[in-house]
Amino acid sequence: MPVGEFDLIDRIRARARTRGDVVLGIGDDAALLQPQPGCELVVTADTLNVGVHFLEDTAPEDIGWKSLAVNLSDLAAMGASPSWCTLALALPQSDPAWLDGFIGGFLELAQSAGIALVGGDTTRGPLSISVTAMGQAPAGRAIRRSGAQVGDDLWVTGTPGDACSALHAIWAGVVPDPALRRRMNRPTPRNAAGLALVGLANSCVDISDGLLGDLGHICKASGVGAEVMLEQLPASRALSRFAPAVRWPWQASGGDDYELCFSAPAAQREAIVQAMAGAQTQATLIGRIVQGQGVIALDGDGQPWNSGRPSFQHFS
Amino acid sequence: MPVGEFDLIDRIRARARTRGDVVLGIGDDAALLQPQPGCELVVTADTLNVGVHFLEDTAPEDIGWKSLAVNLSDLAAMGASPSWCTLALALPQSDPAWLDGFIGGFLELAQSAGIALVGGDTTRGPLSISVTAMGQAPAGRAIRRSGAQVGDDLWVTGTPGDACSALHAIWAGVVPDPALRRRMNRPTPRNAAGLALVGLANSCVDISDGLLGDLGHICKASGVGAEVMLEQLPASRALSRFAPAVRWPWQASGGDDYELCFSAPAAQREAIVQAMAGAQTQATLIGRIVQGQGVIALDGDGQPWNSGRPSFQHFS
Missing domain, CATH: 3.30.1330.10 (PurM-like, N-terminal domain)
Structure with missing residues (x-):
C-alpha cells in the first residue's frame, strides 16, 4: 500500500x-x-x-x-x-x-x-x-583539531580497523566475523568520551576516513607532526586473529571507524585514564605529537611504515 | 580533471x-x-x-x-x-x-x-x-501554522502559479515565457516579508506544495476553515494571459511556489500593507478564516470550485 x-x-x-x-x-x-x-x-x-x-x-x-x-x-x-x-x-x-x-x-x-x-x-x-x-x-570549550601541542600524547578510542576488515571480508566473498560486521553496521559514537575530554584534550578528530589520514588533519590544523606506534594500536579480539601485516592497514588507514583520535598533555595521562573509565570507553596511548609536519607510522622496529593507502576520499 | x-x-x-x-x-x-x-x-x-x-x-x-x-x-x-x-x-x-x-x-x-x-x-x-x-x-515570537483565528484576513505574497505554469509549458513541449521560467528556477524566498509579519500575522505557511493544500495545514493546525476568492488571486503579467479556467489550477494548487500565505486580524490590514511595502513585497488579500474545517475555493459567482488537484505529495 x-x-x-x-x-x-x-x-x-x-x-x-x-x-x-x-x-x-x-x-x-x-x-x-x-x-x-x-x-x-x-x-x-x-x-x-x-x-x-x-x-x-x-x-x-x-x-x-x-x-x-x-x-x-x-x-x-x-x-x-x-x-x-x-x-x-x-x-x-x-x-x-x-x-x-x-x-x-x-x-x-x-x-x-x-x-x-x-x-x-x-x-x-x-x-x-x-x-x-x-x-x-x-562557549570557548569545544575541542578543535587545531589545538595539538608538541609533546602531547596521542590516544585513540575503541579498536579501529574492525569495520574495514568486515568490508574486506565481504568484498572477498567471505562471511565476516559477526562482531566485526556489527562494528561496520552499528558503530558506537563516542559521545560520552568526547564530553569527558573537554578541558583535558588539546585536539580531537573522529577517524571516519581512517586513523592516519584524519590524524593528518590535526597535524595540518595545529602545525605539528605526529608519530604513531603501530604495535600499540589496539586490536579487537576478532581482529587480533589477523597477522599485523594484514591488519595494520585496516587499523591505520581503514575508513568507517567512528572512533576518536585525540591529543592531550602527558601530564593529563592519569586524568585521561580516569575520564575514559568514567565514560566506559576504551582508550589507548598510540603515539605522540612531534615537531614538523605530517604523520609517521612506525613499525615494531621503530622504522617508518607505509601502508600505501591514503585516507579515504570520495572522488579521488 | x-x-x-x-x-x-x-x-x-x-x-x-x-x-x-x-x-x-x-x-x-x-x-x-x-x-x-x-x-x-x-x-x-x-x-x-x-x-x-x-x-x-x-x-x-x-x-x-x-x-x-x-x-x-x-x-x-x-x-x-x-x-x-x-x-x-x-x-x-x-x-x-x-x-x-x-x-x-x-x-x-x-x-x-x-x-x-x-x-x-x-x-x-x-x-x-x-x-x-x-x-x-x-523567544515566543515565531509565527506558527496554529495561530489562525476566525475572522482573520487571508493574504498571499507574490504571484502564485508562475512556476507551475512554466513546468506545464515544458511538459507540453512549449518554450515557457522567460519570466515564468525564472520564477520556477529562481524563486524569491520572502524573508523580508516574514520578518515584517512578526507581531502582525496570526499564522503563516510557505506554499511550496500549492496554496490550497498548504493553507489546509493552517486550517488543520488552527482548528478553523478558510475561504479563498479565486478572482482575487494575483496573477503575474505573464500568467494573466491565460484564461482563469486555465490558470486557476496553477495559482490555487500548483506546487513549487515559495510564496507565503498568512492570516492576520482585519484590524491589522493597514499595518500589513505598510509592512509589506517596507519589505518591498507584493501581498494580496485573497480570503478569510472562517469557522469549520478545510479550505473552500470560491469562483467569481461565489460558488465552490474544485480544481481536481490535491496538494502535491511525494509517494502519493
Whole structure:
C-alpha cells in the first residue's frame, strides 16, 4: 500500500521522542528550539548513500542507526552534548516495512544519545540519507583539531580497523566475523568520551576516513607532526586473529571507524585514564605529537611504515 | 580533471562568506556558532532531487539557488532571521565547472539573505542536494501554522502559479515565457516579508506544495476553515494571459511556489500593507478564516470550485 508523504511524516513524528528544549517539533515549516545560555551551537552534516556508505543488502535498522551515528561522532569529536537533528530521507519507493525498520534503528540510537529528531524531509529518489546534527558546548570549550601541542600524547578510542576488515571480508566473498560486521553496521559514537575530554584534550578528530589520514588533519590544523606506534594500536579480539601485516592497514588507514583520535598533555595521562573509565570507553596511548609536519607510522622496529593507502576520499 | 573531496571542500570554503557569529566555520568536525541570547533557534531541512524537484537540464546556478531558496522560504514562514546553513551534496561524478556554477548560485542567494554556509558533506551518488537552514527568532515570537483565528484576513505574497505554469509549458513541449521560467528556477524566498509579519500575522505557511493544500495545514493546525476568492488571486503579467479556467489550477494548487500565505486580524490590514511595502513585497488579500474545517475555493459567482488537484505529495 503506498504511503503518502504526510502519512510518512506522521509515522516518524509518532515515534520520535522529544526534549524539554524543543519548543515546537516536527509539523510546522520549521522547528523551534531553545539553546542553552552560555553555550555555542555545534553543527555537523553527513550523508550516507547506498552502494557508497553501506552495502545494498544492509538491514534498514542498521542504515538508520549508522546515519545518525556518523553525525553523533562529529559532535563527540568536538566534545559537544548532542541536542537536536534533522533527517533528509530520499527513498526510491514507499515501503512502510523498510521505513519502520530504518526509523527504529535511527530512533534507538537517538534515544540512547539523548538527541531529538526535530524536522526533515522525505522525497522520492535513489536511497540517500542526510542528517544534520546540532549539539551544544560551553562557549570557548569545544575541542578543535587545531589545538595539538608538541609533546602531547596521542590516544585513540575503541579498536579501529574492525569495520574495514568486515568490508574486506565481504568484498572477498567471505562471511565476516559477526562482531566485526556489527562494528561496520552499528558503530558506537563516542559521545560520552568526547564530553569527558573537554578541558583535558588539546585536539580531537573522529577517524571516519581512517586513523592516519584524519590524524593528518590535526597535524595540518595545529602545525605539528605526529608519530604513531603501530604495535600499540589496539586490536579487537576478532581482529587480533589477523597477522599485523594484514591488519595494520585496516587499523591505520581503514575508513568507517567512528572512533576518536585525540591529543592531550602527558601530564593529563592519569586524568585521561580516569575520564575514559568514567565514560566506559576504551582508550589507548598510540603515539605522540612531534615537531614538523605530517604523520609517521612506525613499525615494531621503530622504522617508518607505509601502508600505501591514503585516507579515504570520495572522488579521488 | 578529477577533484578530490578535500579539494572540493576547499573550493567551497574559499568562496563562502562568513558572519560575526560563526566562531568556527567549515573545516573541523563541526562548526561552532554563537546563538543570540533571548532567541529561539529555527531549523528546517529540505532536499532537492534531480528529476523530481528540478529538470535534468537545469543550469547548475539555478539548482544551487533553488536548493537554498526552498529552505529560506521555510524560515520566512516562521518569521525567522536567516543565520546559518549546512549543505549535503551528492554528485554522480566530479565536475568542477558544474560545481562552480552550483556554488555560485547557492552563495549568491546566501549572501543576499545574510546566511552563512558553515558545513556539510560532499559524496558520490545520484545528484541530490539537502540543505538544513538555521534561523533565529525572539523567544515566543515565531509565527506558527496554529495561530489562525476566525475572522482573520487571508493574504498571499507574490504571484502564485508562475512556476507551475512554466513546468506545464515544458511538459507540453512549449518554450515557457522567460519570466515564468525564472520564477520556477529562481524563486524569491520572502524573508523580508516574514520578518515584517512578526507581531502582525496570526499564522503563516510557505506554499511550496500549492496554496490550497498548504493553507489546509493552517486550517488543520488552527482548528478553523478558510475561504479563498479565486478572482482575487494575483496573477503575474505573464500568467494573466491565460484564461482563469486555465490558470486557476496553477495559482490555487500548483506546487513549487515559495510564496507565503498568512492570516492576520482585519484590524491589522493597514499595518500589513505598510509592512509589506517596507519589505518591498507584493501581498494580496485573497480570503478569510472562517469557522469549520478545510479550505473552500470560491469562483467569481461565489460558488465552490474544485480544481481536481490535491496538494502535491511525494509517494502519493
